Amino acid sequence: MTTFEHCVRCTLCVENCPVFKVNPAFPGPKQAGPDAQRFRLDGERSVDDWVKLCCQCQRCQVACPYGVNVSEIILKAQLKYSREHMSPFTAHLFANTYHLGKLGALAAPITNAVTSSGAARKVMGVLGLATNLPMPEYRFLTLNRGRRRKGKRRSSRKVVFFHGCYLGFNRPDIGRGIRDLLAGLGCRVAIPSQTCCGLPALGNSDLEIAKKFARKNARMLVEYIDRGYQVVYACTSCGLTLVHDYPEVLELPEGRKIAENTYNVHEVILDLLENDGCSVEFGEVDRTIAYHIPCHLKALGIGYPAAGVFERIPGLRTTILDDHCCGLAGSYGFKKKNQQTAEKLGTIAASAIKALEPDALISDCGACRMQLGHYTGLPALDPSEVIIASLEKGASKKSRGKRRIP
Amino acid sequence: MSAYGYDAVVIGGGVSGIMASLTLASGGFKTALVSRGDPVCCLSTGCIDVFSHSDEPLSGIRALLPDHPYSLVGEKGIKDALSFFLEIMAEAGLPYEGDPGRNRKILTPIGSTKNTCLVPRTMAHADMPPGEYLHVISFQGIKDFFPSYITSRQRNSTYSVYDAGVPTTLGIAARFDDASFLDAFITWLRGLEIPHDRVALPAVLGTIDPASVMEKISRAIGRKVFEIPTLPPSVPGLRLFRALKRVLQSRGVHLYWGKGVTSVECQGRTVEAVTLATTGRAKRVQGKAFVLATGSFVSGGLFAGRDSVRETVFDLPVAVPGERKDWFNTDFFSGAHGIERAGVRVDGSFRPVETDLDNLFACGSILAECEIMSLQCGHGLAVATGVAAAKSCAQGLS
Numbered sequence: 001m002t003t004f005e006h007c008v009r010c011t012l013c014v015e016n017c018p019v020f021k022v023n024p025a026f027p028g029p030k031q032a033g034p035d036a037q038r039f040r041l042d043g044e045r046s047v048d049d050w051v052k053l054c055c056q057c058q059r060c061q062v063a064c065p066y067g068v069n070v071s072e073i074i075l076k077a078q079l080k081y082s083r084e085h086m087s088p089f090t091a092h093l094f095a096n097t098y099h100l101g102k103l104g105a106l107a108a109p110i111t112n113a114v115t116s117s118g119a120a121r122k123v124m125g126v127l128g129l130a131t132n133l134p135m136p137e138y139r140f141l142t143l144n145r146g147r148r149r150k151g152k153r154r155s156s157r158k159v160v161f162f163h164g165c166y167l168g169f170n171r172p173d174i175g176r177g178i179r180d181l182l183a184g185l186g187c188r189v190a191i192p193s194q195t196c197c198g199l200p201a202l203g204n205s206d207l208e209i210a211k212k213f214a215r216k217n218a219r220m221l222v223e224y225i226d227r228g229y230q231v232v233y234a235c236t237s238c239g240l241t242l243v244h245d246y247p248e249v250l251e252l253p254e255g256r257k258i259a260e261n262t263y264n265v266h267e268v269i270l271d272l273l274e275n276d277g278c279s280v281e282f283g284e285v286d287r288t289i290a291y292h293i294p295c296h297l298k299a300l301g302i303g304y305p306a307a308g309v310f311e312r313i314p315g316l317r318t319t320i321l322d323d324h325c326c327g328l329a330g331s332y333g334f335k336k337k338n339q340q341t342a343e344k345l346g347t348i349a350a351s352a353i354k355a356l357e358p359d360a361l362i363s364d365c366g367a368c369r370m371q372l373g374h375y376t377g378l379p380a381l382d383p384s385e386v387i388i389a390s391l392e393k394g395a396s397k398k399s400r401g402k403r404r405i406p
Numbered sequence: 407m408s409a410y411g412y413d414a415v416v417i418g419g420g421v422s423g424i425m426a427s428l429t430l431a432s433g434g435f436k437t438a439l440v441s442r443g444d445p446v447c448c449l450s451t452g453c454i455d456v457f458s459h460s461d462e463p464l465s466g467i468r469a470l471l472p473d474h475p476y477s478l479v480g481e482k483g484i485k486d487a488l489s490f491f492l493e494i495m496a497e498a499g500l501p502y503e504g505d506p507g508r509n510r511k512i513l514t515p516i517g518s519t520k521n522t523c524l525v526p527r528t529m530a531h532a533d534m535p536p537g538e539y540l541h542v543i544s545f546q547g548i549k550d551f552f553p554s555y556i557t558s559r560q561r562n563s564t565y566s567v568y569d570a571g572v573p574t575t576l577g578i579a580a581r582f583d584d585a586s587f588l589d590a591f592i593t594w595l596r597g598l599e600i601p602h603d604r605v606a607l608p609a610v611l612g613t614i615d616p617a618s619v620m621e622k623i624s625r626a627i628g629r630k631v632f633e634i635p636t637l638p639p640s641v642p643g644l645r646l647f648r649a650l651k652r653v654l655q656s657r658g659v660h661l662y663w664g665k666g667v668t669s670v671e672c673q674g675r676t677v678e679a680v681t682l683a684t685t686g687r688a689k690r691v692q693g694k695a696f697v698l699a700t701g702s703f704v705s706g707g708l709f710a711g712r713d714s715v716r717e718t719v720f721d722l723p724v725a726v727p728g729e730r731k732d733w734f735n736t737d738f739f740s741g742a743h744g745i746e747r748a749g750v751r752v753d754g755s756f757r758p759v760e761t762d763l764d765n766l767f768a769c770g771s772i773l774a775e776c777e778i779m780s781l782q783c784g785h786g787l788a789v790a791t792g793v794a795a796a797k798s799c800a801q802g803l804s
C-alpha cells in the first residue's frame with residue numbers, strides 16, 4: 001500500500017469527492033488526506049474538526065491513480081480526532097446500530113411508531129439528528145429468527161451468508177430471498193447468528209465497539225472458512241468492512257483469511273452460472289431500471305457483478321450510474337451537521353436517476369435504497385429481487401420439468 | 407473461484423483504453439476495461455489536440471517519420487477514428503465540434519490562445535475574429551482564474567465578478583446543474599447589459615449538460631458565449647471522461663475500476679489472464695486478447711528508474727533514444743526532450759515488437775516516438791491509436 005508521500009497533487013481525488021462539491025467547509029480529499037497528514041503528529045491534539053465532514057465514500061481512493069490510501073488516511077484522522085475530543089451521544093447511538101436493531105426488532109411495532117412520530121422527531125433534532133428522511137423500519141421476524149440452513153447438505157459449494165444489520169433487522173425478506181436463491185442454485189447456505197460488521201461504529205469513530213463486533217464475527221466466520229465455506233455478503237458496505245477494514249483498519253489477526261475468502265453474492269452467482277454449469281432459465285422481466293452503484297461496491301474494485309447477472313435477464317433494460325454518492329452514507333446523513341450535504345447529494349443522485357425515466361432503481365446497499373427511494377419516489381430494489389423475479393418466471397415457464405428455484 | 411472470461415481485456419482507462427474498448431464492444435466482442443485510477447483526461451482541457459504544433463493537423467502528421475504511431479495508423483484511420491469519437495460524444499449528450507483538416511483556437515486562463523482540433527460545443531465560440539469585443543465573467547473567490555490576466559492580454563476586453571456562494575470550479579459547476587441557480591445567474595447577467603460581442607466564463611457551466619446551459623445563457627443575453635478551460639481539477643476534462651464512460655457502460659463493457667493489474671499469466675505465446683489487486687484478495691480476469699493502454703510516466707504505464715525505463719505491467723522492452731546522457735536534458739519543457747520518445751514500440755498491427763506474445767496490443771501515450779508534449783497530440787493520438795489497436799485486436803479474435 002502506498003502512503004501520503006506518494007501523492008503527486010494531481011487533484012483527481014478532489015474531482016471525485018461528493019462532499020467537496022457541495023460543502024465549502026470541507027477542503028477535499030487531497031487536503032484532508034495526504035496534505036494534512038504530514039502535520040498530524042501522534043502526541044499533538046488534532047484541530048482539523050472538518051475532517052469529520054468526510055462521509056467515507058472512498059471515491060477519492062478509487063480515483064487516485066497512484067494508489068494513495070486517501071480515505072483510509074482520513075478515516076484514521078477521524079478516529080484520532082474523536083479519541084482526543086468527546087464524541088456526542090448521536091455517535092454512540094449509531095455506533096450501536098446492532099443493539100439498536102436488536103431492540104428495535106424486538107419491539108418492532110413500537111419502534112416504528114416512535115421513530116415516525118412528530119414528538120420523537122423533535123427529540124431527534126435535539127440529539128443532532130436530521131429529520132427529513134423516514135427512519136428505517138424494523139421487522140419482528142428478523143433473519144436471526146428465520147431458517148438458519150438451506151440447500152443440499154452434500155453440495156460442494158458451501159456458503160455462509162453475512163447479511164448484516166439492514167437485511168437482518170429491516171429487510172429480512174430480502175435476506176431470505178437471497179438465502180433461497182443461493183440454495184436454489186445448488187449451494188449449501190448457512191446463516192449463523194452474527195452481529196453488526198462494525199462499520200457504523202467506525203463511521204462514528206468508536207473503535208472499541210467496532211473491534212468488539214468484528215472480533216465476534218471473525219471468530220464465527222473463520223470457523224466456517226476452515227470447514228470449506230465461502231463467506232458471501234449482499235450489503236456492499238458490510239462486504240468492504242469485512243475485506244478491507246478487518247485486516248487493514250481493525251487489524252484483526254483473522255482479517256487476511258476472511259478477506260481472501262469473502263465474495264459478493266453476485267460474484268458467486270456469476271461463477272455458478274459461468275463455471276459450475278448451473279443451468280437455470282431466466283424469464284422475461286420487462287422493466288427499465290437505473291442501477292445506482294453504491295460507493296462501497298466501487299471501492300471493492302470487483303466490478304459490478306450484479307450487472308453481469310442482469311445481462312442474462314431478457315427484457316430488462318439496465319443503465320449503470322456510478323458517478324454519484326447518495327449522500328446518506330450509513331448514518332452520516334442522519335446527522336444534523338450533514339443534513340444539507342446529504343440533501344444536496346441525494347437530490348443530485350436522484351436527478352441523474354430520474355433523467356432515465358426508469359420503472360425502478362436498484363442498489364446493493366440498503367442505505368442508498370432508503371435515501372434514493374425517498375428522493376426519487378421510485379421503488380428501490382435490491383438486485384436479488386429482480387433476479388428472483390426473473391428466475392421465478394423462468395421456472396414457471398418450464399414448470400412441467402423439474403423446478404429448480406423454490 | 408475461477409475467473410470471469412472475456413474476449414478482450416483492455417488495461418488502462420484513459421482516452422486510448424476507452425476508445426479501444428468502445429471499438430471492440432461495437433464489434434460485438436465481450437470486453438472488460440480494468441483501470442487502477444482515473445486517467446489524465448480528467449485533468450485536461452477536454453479539447454482534443456490532434457496535432458496542435460501546426461495549424462493544419464493532417465499536413466503536420468504527413469510530415470512525421472514512419473515510426474511515429476500516427477504514421478502506423480495512417481491518414482484514413484485517423485480521420486475515421488476522430489469521426490467515431492464525434493459520433494460517440496453526440497450519443498453521450500456532450501457534443502464536440504471540429505475538423506481534423508484545420509485547427510481552431512481556444513482562450514486560456516492566462517489570456518493567450520491555444521491551438522486545438524476538436525472542442526466541446528461550449529468552447530466552439532472561443533475562436534474569435536480579430537476586432538470583436540469580449541466580456542469575461544469570473545466568480546467570487548475562484549482559485550487559479552484571474553480575469554485581469556485575460557483583459558491585459560486581450561484587447562477590447564473587460565470583466566465582471568459573480569458570487570456563486572462557493573469558490574471552487576467543481577462547486578460552481580454543480581450549482582449550474584440547478585435550474586434555479588442558473589435563472590438567478592441569468593437575471594444578474596442581463597442586468598449588466600453587456601455591449602460586447604461575446605461573453606466568456608471559466609469552464610463551470612454544469613457537469614451534466616453544459617451545452618444546454620450555454621445555449622440558455624446565450625439566448626437570454628443575445629450574445630455568443632464560451633467557456634475557458636481552467637487548471638485542474640478540470641470540469642471539462644471530467645465531463646469528457648464521464649461521458650465516454652457512460653457510453654462504454656451502455657455498450658456493455660464491464661469496468662473494473664480502482665485497482666491495478668499486478669501480475670499477468672502467459673502460456674507460451676499467449677496472455678491468458680491478468681490479476682487485479684482488488685480489496686482484500688486478488689481477482690483474475692481472463693481474456694482471449696489484451697490491449698495495453700496504461701499511459702506513460704504520469705499514469706504509471708512507464709517507470710523511469712536511475713538507469714532504465716520500464717514498462718510496468720508486462721515488462722515489455724522499452725525503446726529509449728540512445729544512452730541516458732543523450733536523452734537527459736535539464737529543461738523538461740524544451741520541446742525536444744528525449745524522454746518524450748521513450749515507450750513501447752509496436753508493429754503495423756499494434757503488437758509490441760521484440761516479444762513473443764501474439765494476443766497483446768498496445769495503444770496511447772505508452773507508445774514509443776509519440777512526442778506528445780512537443781507535437782501537442784495527446785488525446786488525438788490516444789483516439790487514433792486506441793481505435794487502430796482495437797481493430798487489429800478484433801481481427802485477431804475473429
Ligand SMILES: Cc1cc2nc3c(=O)[nH]c(=O)nc-3n(C[C@H](O)[C@H](O)[C@H](O)COP(=O)(O)OP(=O)(O)OC[C@H]3O[C@@H](n4cnc5c(N)ncnc54)[C@H](O)[C@@H]3O)c2cc1C
Nearest residue numbers: 418420422442443446450451455667701705770771784785
Ligand atoms: C496535465 C495534463 C493535461 C493534458 N491536457 C491535454 C489536453 O488538454 N488535450 C489533449 O489532447 N491532451 C492533453 N494531455 C495529453 C493527454 O491527456 C494524454 O496524452 C492522453 O490522454 C493519454 O491517454 P492514454 O489513454 O494513453 O493514458 P492515460 O490517460 O495516462 O491513462 C492510463 C490509465 O491506465 C491506468 N493504469 C496505469 N497502470 C495501470 C495498471 N498497472 N493496471 C491498470 N491500470 C493502470 C491509469 O490509472 C490510467 O487510468 C494532457 C496531459 C497532461 C499530463
Ligand code: SF4
Nearest residue numbers: 007008010011013064
Ligand atoms: S488523486 Fe492521489 S495523487 Fe492525486 S492528489 Fe489525490 S491523493 Fe494525491
Ligand code: SF4
Nearest residue numbers: 017054055057058060
Ligand atoms: S471518502 Fe468520500 S467524502 Fe471522504 S474525502 Fe474521499 S471522496 Fe470525499
Ligand code: SF4
Nearest residue numbers: 164165166197237238
Ligand atoms: S454495513 Fe452492513 S452490517 Fe454494518 S450496519 Fe450496515 S447493514 Fe449493518
